[in-house]
Amino acid sequence: MARVKQVSEHGAEGGVERVYHELRRTMRVTGVDVSLRTWAAYPRFFVAMWEAMEPNVETRAFEEAALGLWQEVLDSTVRWEVLGAWNAAKLGPSQRFHARGALELYEAMQPRVLLMVSAVRMALEGQVVGQPGSLGTLERLERGIPSRMAAMEWVVEKPADAALRSVFADIVKTVGPPGVPGEYRALACWPSYLETAWRRLKPRMKDEDFQAVADRLLESARRRARALPYPVALSRERVAALGEDADAVLKVTQALERRSPALLLNLSRLVQDVPDMLRQPMPGASRLVPDWVAAEELR
């Protein structure tokens, strides 16, 4: 697959900048993840994708679907051997505080990203996604980033440090394209921790039962995406009509979806390896807006 240049938050402009802003506020996270930055390389698709997904993403139903998916992930890995990377890595108290914050952030975000990616992939393949609900009729969540959530900080995809570059290359080779996943770039702020964790995560990924669980999670994500409360009005034809390369968009989306369950399983192992994970922003508060405001926003 051809390399896709991600759009940084700092470098985003126009419609992409607006969608980034809305994504952060609606998903209640401090940054925009790699998957979404990769989509943003196709700006007209990206804006259309958000218009199609936003009514779902801001609902309680979407959050509960993501929480349910994450619970499945945790249940699948809870009996697996303890990773032991947290205790093995040589980290100081401040470094542990930051690393824990990064894991909490990705734990809150990645299940929702998988739901989005699955929904978009199916819509692009012509499947019916979402229920024929009437927009704005379901409970919506209050927007805004939790005040204590960690910043989405990560190292560049091609770091100067050769050892780290090599770990990144191995990660992409193992999990698949289109780039180094955000949680690994975040953990790379503490290279020894990332290296220790990856050395312990990778062998398990080759096991048959790991693959079987990943396949089950993918099916679960698709099932949950199909059951989203509102229709996802997106198609290859629409993407092509917007002037984007619909085949390239579909390929990227398929690649993102393909690797996400395995990434979630690894994230779950990383999270369960760390004591005192506290700063979960879910469940979010209800958004109390008058109907006419909701109608205007959804217009």
Added chain:
Amino acid sequence: MNWREWQERQEVAELGNRFLSYVDWGSGPPVVLLHGIPTWSYLWSGIAPGLAVSNRVLAPDLLGYGFSDKRDKFDRSIARQAEAVEAWLDRLGVVDATVVGHDVGGGVALQLAVRFPRRVGRLCLMDSVCYDAWPKGLMAQLGTPGLARRLTPERLTRFLTPALKRKGFATRQTAELLEGLLAPYATEVGMVSLSRDAVALNTNHTQELASKLGHLAVPTLVLWGEKDGLLPAKFGERLAWDIPGARCVKVPQAGHFLMWDAPHAVAMELFDFLERAAPVSHVPRRSVAEELFGSEAPV
């Protein structure tokens, strides 16, 4: 000591929704080391181990700097930094300390001495921002939103490295120093944070102190790099004239980063100061509200 070893020593203190990373080393009378811009507490790594033999060395990364909170959501002015340092010392149970400030950290130290005098038993100012001697062109430029918007972490490093190599910053430049100083700012979050730090540099916050320096009743040492090309030694002399009983010592062969250029000489001057100058005695300290509003503090 390289920057990663220093970072491993850092602890973290949560102050409401913000947090400070800091090094707490040794035991004895507390000595607080406050860094400037564009640095972080690592700047003190050359003299901290020696000081820690007979003192409790407390070296925080100021808000928005190093590995303290770098989220884009708060004021980083020296006035606000002084309040954060005060709250942090309160959290650590440090009633009063010898406060050593360099560059912007000197401005923070002055704010502390004027606004929270009971926190400051002795004061040492090193190549400190003061009066209208700052901000300097380089940092003022970095804070310009237009420039910040065009920066990337790589460009920031390319922008700062030659600037820091220029005569006047440090006469003893090493790759280790440069890499260490810029390490926390080599990410998108770090880069934006440094830009916000730069835009918070405000002459008014030192000018407002000018008329109050004559009322400071704290033993004060002014240490200045003789070859400082950024903040000339005449400002150190002026500080020593204005602060009652202050003594100005120029460190030969040292630039702006004098603790890096001449760690031995700086440490010796500090030890001499700590030994000779008795800290001012303090009555039990009042609350922040009382400090700010007097005894009739709003409830």
